[in-house]
Amino acid sequence: MGFWEVTLSLLKGLEQTCLIFALTLVLALPLGLVISFGSMSKFKPLAYITKIFVWIIRGVPLMLQVIIVFYVPGYFLGTPLFSRFGSVIAAFVINYACYFSEIYRGGIESIAKGQYEAGQVLGMTKSQIFFKVVLMQVVKRILAPMSNEVITLVKDTALARVIMIVEIIKAAQEFAAYGLMWPLFYTAVFYLVFVGLLSLLFGFFEKKLNYYKA
Amino acid sequence: MALLEVRNIKKNFGKTEVLKGIDFELEKGEVLAIIGSSGSGKTTLLRCLNFLETADKGSIYVDGETVFDADVEYNDNEIREKRLKFGLVFQSFNLFPQYNVMENLTLAPTLALKKKKLSGVEKKVALESIDQKAVELLERVGLSDKSNAYPCELSGGQQQRVAIARALVMQPEILCFDEPTSALDPELTGEVLRVIKGLKGEDHTMIVVTHEMEFAKNVADKVIFMADGVIEEIGTPDEVFGAPKSEKTKAFLSNSLEKI
Ligand SMILES: Nc1ncnc2c1ncn2[C@@H]1O[C@H](COP(=O)(O)OP(=O)(O)O)[C@@H](O)[C@H]1O
Numbered sequence: 001m002g003f004w005e006v007t008l009s010l011l012k013g014l015e016q017t018c019l020i021f022a023l024t025l026v027l028a029l030p031l032g033l034v035i036s037f038g039s040m041s042k043f044k045p046l047a048y049i050t051k052i053f054v055w056i057i058r059g060v061p062l063m064l065q066v067i068i069v070f071y072v073p074g075y076f077l078g079t080p081l082f083s084r085f086g087s088v089i090a091a092f093v094i095n096y097a098c099y100f101s102e103i104y105r106g107g108i109e110s111i112a113k114g115q116y117e118a119g120q121v122l123g124m125t126k127s128q129i130f131f132k133v134v135l136m137q138v139v140k141r142i143l144a145p146m147s148n149e150v151i152t153l154v155k156d157t158a159l160a161r162v163i164m165i166v167e168i169i170k171a172a173q174e175f176a177a178y179g180l181m182w183p184l185f186y187t188a189v190f191y192l193v194f195v196g197l198l199s200l201l202f203g204f205f206e207k208k209l210n211y212y213k214a
Numbered sequence: 215m216a217l218l219e220v221r222n223i224k225k226n227f228g229k230t231e232v233l234k235g236i237d238f239e240l241e242k243g244e245v246l247a248i249i250g251s252s253g254s255g256k257t258t259l260l261r262c263l264n265f266l267e268t269a270d271k272g273s274i275y276v277d278g279e280t281v282f283d284a285d286v287e288y289n290d291n292e293i294r295e296k297r298l299k300f301g302l303v304f305q306s307f308n309l310f311p312q313y314n315v316m317e318n319l320t321l322a323p324t325l326a327l328k329k330k331k332l333s334g335v336e337k338k339v340a341l342e343s344i345d346q347k348a349v350e351l352l353e354r355v356g357l358s359d360k361s362n363a364y365p366c367e368l369s370g371g372q373q374q375r376v377a378i379a380r381a382l383v384m385q386p387e388i389l390c391f392d393e394p395t396s397a398l399d400p401e402l403t404g405e406v407l408r409v410i411k412g413l414k415g416e417d418h419t420m421i422v423v424t425h426e427m428e429f430a431k432n433v434a435d436k437v438i439f440m441a442d443g444v445i446e447e448i449g450t451p452d453e454v455f456g457a458p459k460s461e462k463t464k465a466f467l468s469n470s471l472e473k474i
């Protein structure tokens with residue numbers, strides 16, 4: 001089994017890895033905001049329910065959540081609710097949205113009351129205050145914890161193999177079945193490049209937002 | 215008729231009565247200084263005027279129009295419209311850190327335009343007049359050269375002057391200041407107080423909560439001394455500082471002078 005053959009096969013796995021990564025981000029980033037609004041709601045029952053939900057999702061291993069989403073509906077409905085890939089996305093999106101929501105909440109609550117009040121006395125609406133005054137300041141403050149979370153997501157995609165999604169590690173393990181171990185170690189290179197690029201991107205954003213202090 | 219009439223404003227926080235029935239009037243172009251020890255309810259009163267707190271009782275009239283009546287429920291839109299009669303300058307400036315000075319001034323009026331249905335040309339004219347107004351006001355507070363600076367690049371005194379200009383862009387009938395110099399180093403209070411004094415010359419009606427007794431004496435037309443949620447004494451600066459009637463006022467004044 002040659003180097004290029006292995007590389008090609010791992011790249012196919014990487015495609016799945018990237019797909020899980022990108023779909024999870026695109027869906028979990030906005031969903032997290034919705035969840036954070038729920039947990040900060042002045043309507044207490046909603047806030048409590050949201051907090052309990054976040055506690056459960058953050059308290060159970062993501063691997064187990066993937067398995068639950070894929071197998072459990074099948075017990076009750078006879079057929080699975082989601083395809084394998086759909087189950088992975090559903091579990092990842094919910095899981096990451098909960099983590100993001102806590103980061104958002106921390107960021108939003110860290111903005112001084114005076115910022116809202118300044119907007120209010122100038123006659124701005126609540127949504128204008130949120131989008132024009134608060135949001136940018138929140139983004140700046142949460143950039144570092146978000147970059148951590150996003151980098152963790154890159155590596156968490158490997159969990160998808162528990163329900164037979166052939167992402168990059170699974171692809172490498174198929175070689176191991178023939179006694180070929182090095183492709184498994186070789187995957188580290190792909191992860192490092194992926195994470196390296198993300199770090200550069202986040203560094204760029206951080207610099208962009210460095211034009212002011214607050 | 216007085217420009218501002220405040221009638222029997224009461225405000226509780228839970229069981230604490232913070233305002234116990236505040237009554238006063240202010241004529242157009244007058245400057246009212248509110249003095250009093252910390253915790254007497256001065257900030258709460260300004261916040262009630264600006265709809266940051268909702269008074270439990272009482273009413274507020276501007277130019278004969280009822281802007282607030284505790285017996286009426288107002289929705290967000292009504293509140294937004296009515297609160298623009300007042301402006302508020304905070305002790306801690308509260309500038310928007312991600313916007314430069316010019317943007318801090320133009321943000322609110324520009325957003326307010328979006329609520330109105332204007333044609334392209336009308337919009338362009340309106341935006342230009344906002345910019346022009348902002349430029350004028352920056353000059354007015356002596357910060358023309360800072361219009362592209364960010365708040366973090368300014369001194370406290372400069373930030374507070376920007377905050378004053380920002381409040382003035384909305385053209386409030388009555389501009390309120392809550393201890394505008396309390397967060398400043400002593401050498402920076404002068405530049406802010408001079409700006410406020412200058413506004414008086416331009417016929418702005420103002421309410422200034424302050425610990426600067428000299429400023430209250432020299433600039434105000436009317437002085438209120440508040441203690442424990444009531445107006446303990448009200449009168450001209452000469453009356454309140456020269457011949458206070460209440461024992462509490464005397465004690466407060468001698469205390470404040472002693473500190474100096
Ligand atoms: N949001 C609030 N909740 C509870 N108590 C408050 C609140 N705001 C102010 N108070 C209380 O009301 C009193 C008057 O406060 P304030 O109006 O800030 O006084 P001042 O500005 O004269 O120092 C204080 O005892 C303060 O603790």
Ligand SMILES: [Mg+2]
Pocket residue numbers: 256257258393
């Ligand atoms: Mg105060």
